[in-house]
Amino acid sequence: MQEPFRTVASHEAEGGREIAVAVRNVGMDFDGIHAVKNASFDLPKGRFLTILGPSGSGKTTLLRMIAGFQTPSSGEIFINGEAVSAVPPHKRSIGMVFQRLALFPHMTAAENVAFPLKMRRRDARTIPDRVERYLALVRLGGYGGRRIHELSGGQQQRVAIARALVFEPDLLLLDEPLAALDRKLREEMQLEFRRIQRELGVTTINVTHDQREALVVSDDIVVMDQGEIQQKARPIHAYRQPRNAFVANFIGVTNFIAGTVRSISEEGDVSILRGDLVLAGKIGDPVNPPAEGGKASGAIRAEQIRLAGDAAQLSKLDCVLAGTVTDTIFEGERMVYEVACAAIGDEVIRVFDHDPATHTQFEIGESVFLGWNARDMLVFR
Numbered sequence: 509m510q511e512p513f514r515t516v517a518s519h520e521a522e523g524g525r526e527i528a529v530a531v532r533n534v535g536m537d538f539d540g541i542h543a544v545k546n547a548s549f550d551l552p553k554g555r556f557l558t559i560l561g562p563s564g565s566g567k568t569t570l571l572r573m574i575a576g577f578q579t580p581s582s583g584e585i586f587i588n589g590e591a592v593s594a595v596p597p598h599k600r601s602i603g604m605v606f607q608r609l610a611l612f613p614h615m616t617a618a619e620n621v622a623f624p625l626k627m628r629r630r631d632a633r634t635i636p637d638r639v640e641r642y643l644a645l646v647r648l649g650g651y652g653g654r655r656i657h658e659l660s661g662g663q664q665q666r667v668a669i670a671r672a673l674v675f676e677p678d679l680l681l682l683d684e685p686l687a688a689l690d691r692k693l694r695e696e697m698q699l700e701f702r703r704i705q706r707e708l709g710v711t712t713i714n715v716t717h718d719q720r721e722a723l724v725v726s727d728d729i730v731v732m733d734q735g736e737i738q739q740k741a742r743p744i745h746a747y748r749q750p751r752n753a754f755v756a757n758f759i760g761v762t763n764f765i766a767g768t769v770r771s772i773s774e775e776g777d778v779s780i781l782r783g784d785l786v787l788a789g790k791i792g793d794p795v796n797p798p799a800e801g802g803k804a805s806g807a808i809r810a811e812q813i814r815l816a817g818d819a820a821q822l823s824k825l826d827c828v829l830a831g832t833v834t835d836t837i838f839e840g841e842r843m844v845y846e847v848a849c850a851a852i853g854d855e856v857i858r859v860f861d862h863d864p865a866t867h868t869q870f871e872i873g874e875s876v877f878l879g880w881n882a883r884d885m886l887v888f889r
């Protein structure tokens with residue numbers, strides 16, 4: 509008899525919503541490799557969670573344990589309050605879409621979507637209607653008679669989504685289903701996943717190493733590195749209040765300036781010393797703050813830095829550095845400048861300029877000034 513699962517505190521923390529998936533101190537070892545270490549999080553019903561991390565960080569292993577393809581070495585996973593370690597994958601109510609879609613090529617789109625219903629012995633009379641409804645949901649109404657090879661890559665993705673959802677699973681798991689698509693189609697399908705997920709309200713866990721995808725599609729992001737959860741947060745918080753240097757570096761483009769902590773105020777204002785340069789910032793991680801006299805690094809996002817030809821134009825900013833442009837990279841919607849700064853040993857600072865009016869203002873070799881506000885620099889130990 510399995511103990512029902514109760515997490516009163518997390519229910520309250522998540523606004524009273526029921527918890528669909530609870531991961532509790534879950535670990536996975538493969539012959540001495542700790543693929544996942546002591547992972548814990550709650551996922552309330554109806555939310556879209558993305559597990560984000562670099563290659564080898566343990567994302568897929570964690571997802572596979574939730575799916576039931578692997579049994580945790582330690583800890584427990586609860587789905588709708590039930591401990592599921594002893595429940596095989598096909599007994600868990602889970603729809604899945606993988607990078608390899610594994611559609612049946614000899615069947616039509618409609619036959620593919622009908623397959624999970626037939627497997628589950630649903631009333632045959634209700635199947636065609638339901639298949640048509642789910643094909644319409646993924647905007648493939650009228651395409652049911654096409655064979656898989658007669659569909660584009662994006663349309664095949666849609667068939668796979670319809671097939672994963674048609675039997676109304678409690679949980680949808682996505683393992684990098686968009687990784688193989690070209691950028692434009694990938695971005696279109698990200699929005700489609702989000703639309704469909706919202707329309708059905710199905711609890712979803714997505715795995716990706718694409719930080720942009722994580723920001724775009726998710727209600728919550730779990731950031732992993734080396735088998736450990738680094739932060740769980742809403743996308744905007746993961747971006748604006750990264751818990752540590754890893755998250756700050758992995759999501760967005762961040763410059764790090766290393767130094768020694770000179771002082772820390774009660775309000776969390778930190779000043780760090782780098783040579784003769786004093787840099788003011790805020791404590792990035794209150795749980796693991798830097799110590800006075802200890803090493804620390806100031807993290808500043810590329811888009812929070814202003815560039816000017818004249819230091820006087822930056823006089824309202826807290827920190828101003830002189831530098832020389834070493835590269836200019838045009839990325840369409842923005843210009844990226846790389847600027848070597850003498851005060852930090854000619855280390856290169858990256859700056860984004862999103863204003864088309866100033867895009868071509870500075871040339872390689874030109875002397876410039878860059879500046880930012882102290883509140884935008886997060887200091888991590």
Ligand SMILES: Nc1ncnc2c1ncn2[C@@H]1O[C@H](COP(=O)(O)OP(=O)(O)OP(=O)(O)O)[C@@H](O)[C@H]1O
Nearest residue numbers: 538541543561562563564565566567568569570717
């Ligand atoms: N079946 C296995 N046997 C042994 N080691 C494994 C196994 N599966 C995964 N690992 C190891 O566990 C670690 C985490 O792998 P995992 O596939 O979960 O990472 P990931 O973050 O999903 O990476 P990717 O983005 O490259 O898929 C890696 O070091 C990997 O080599």
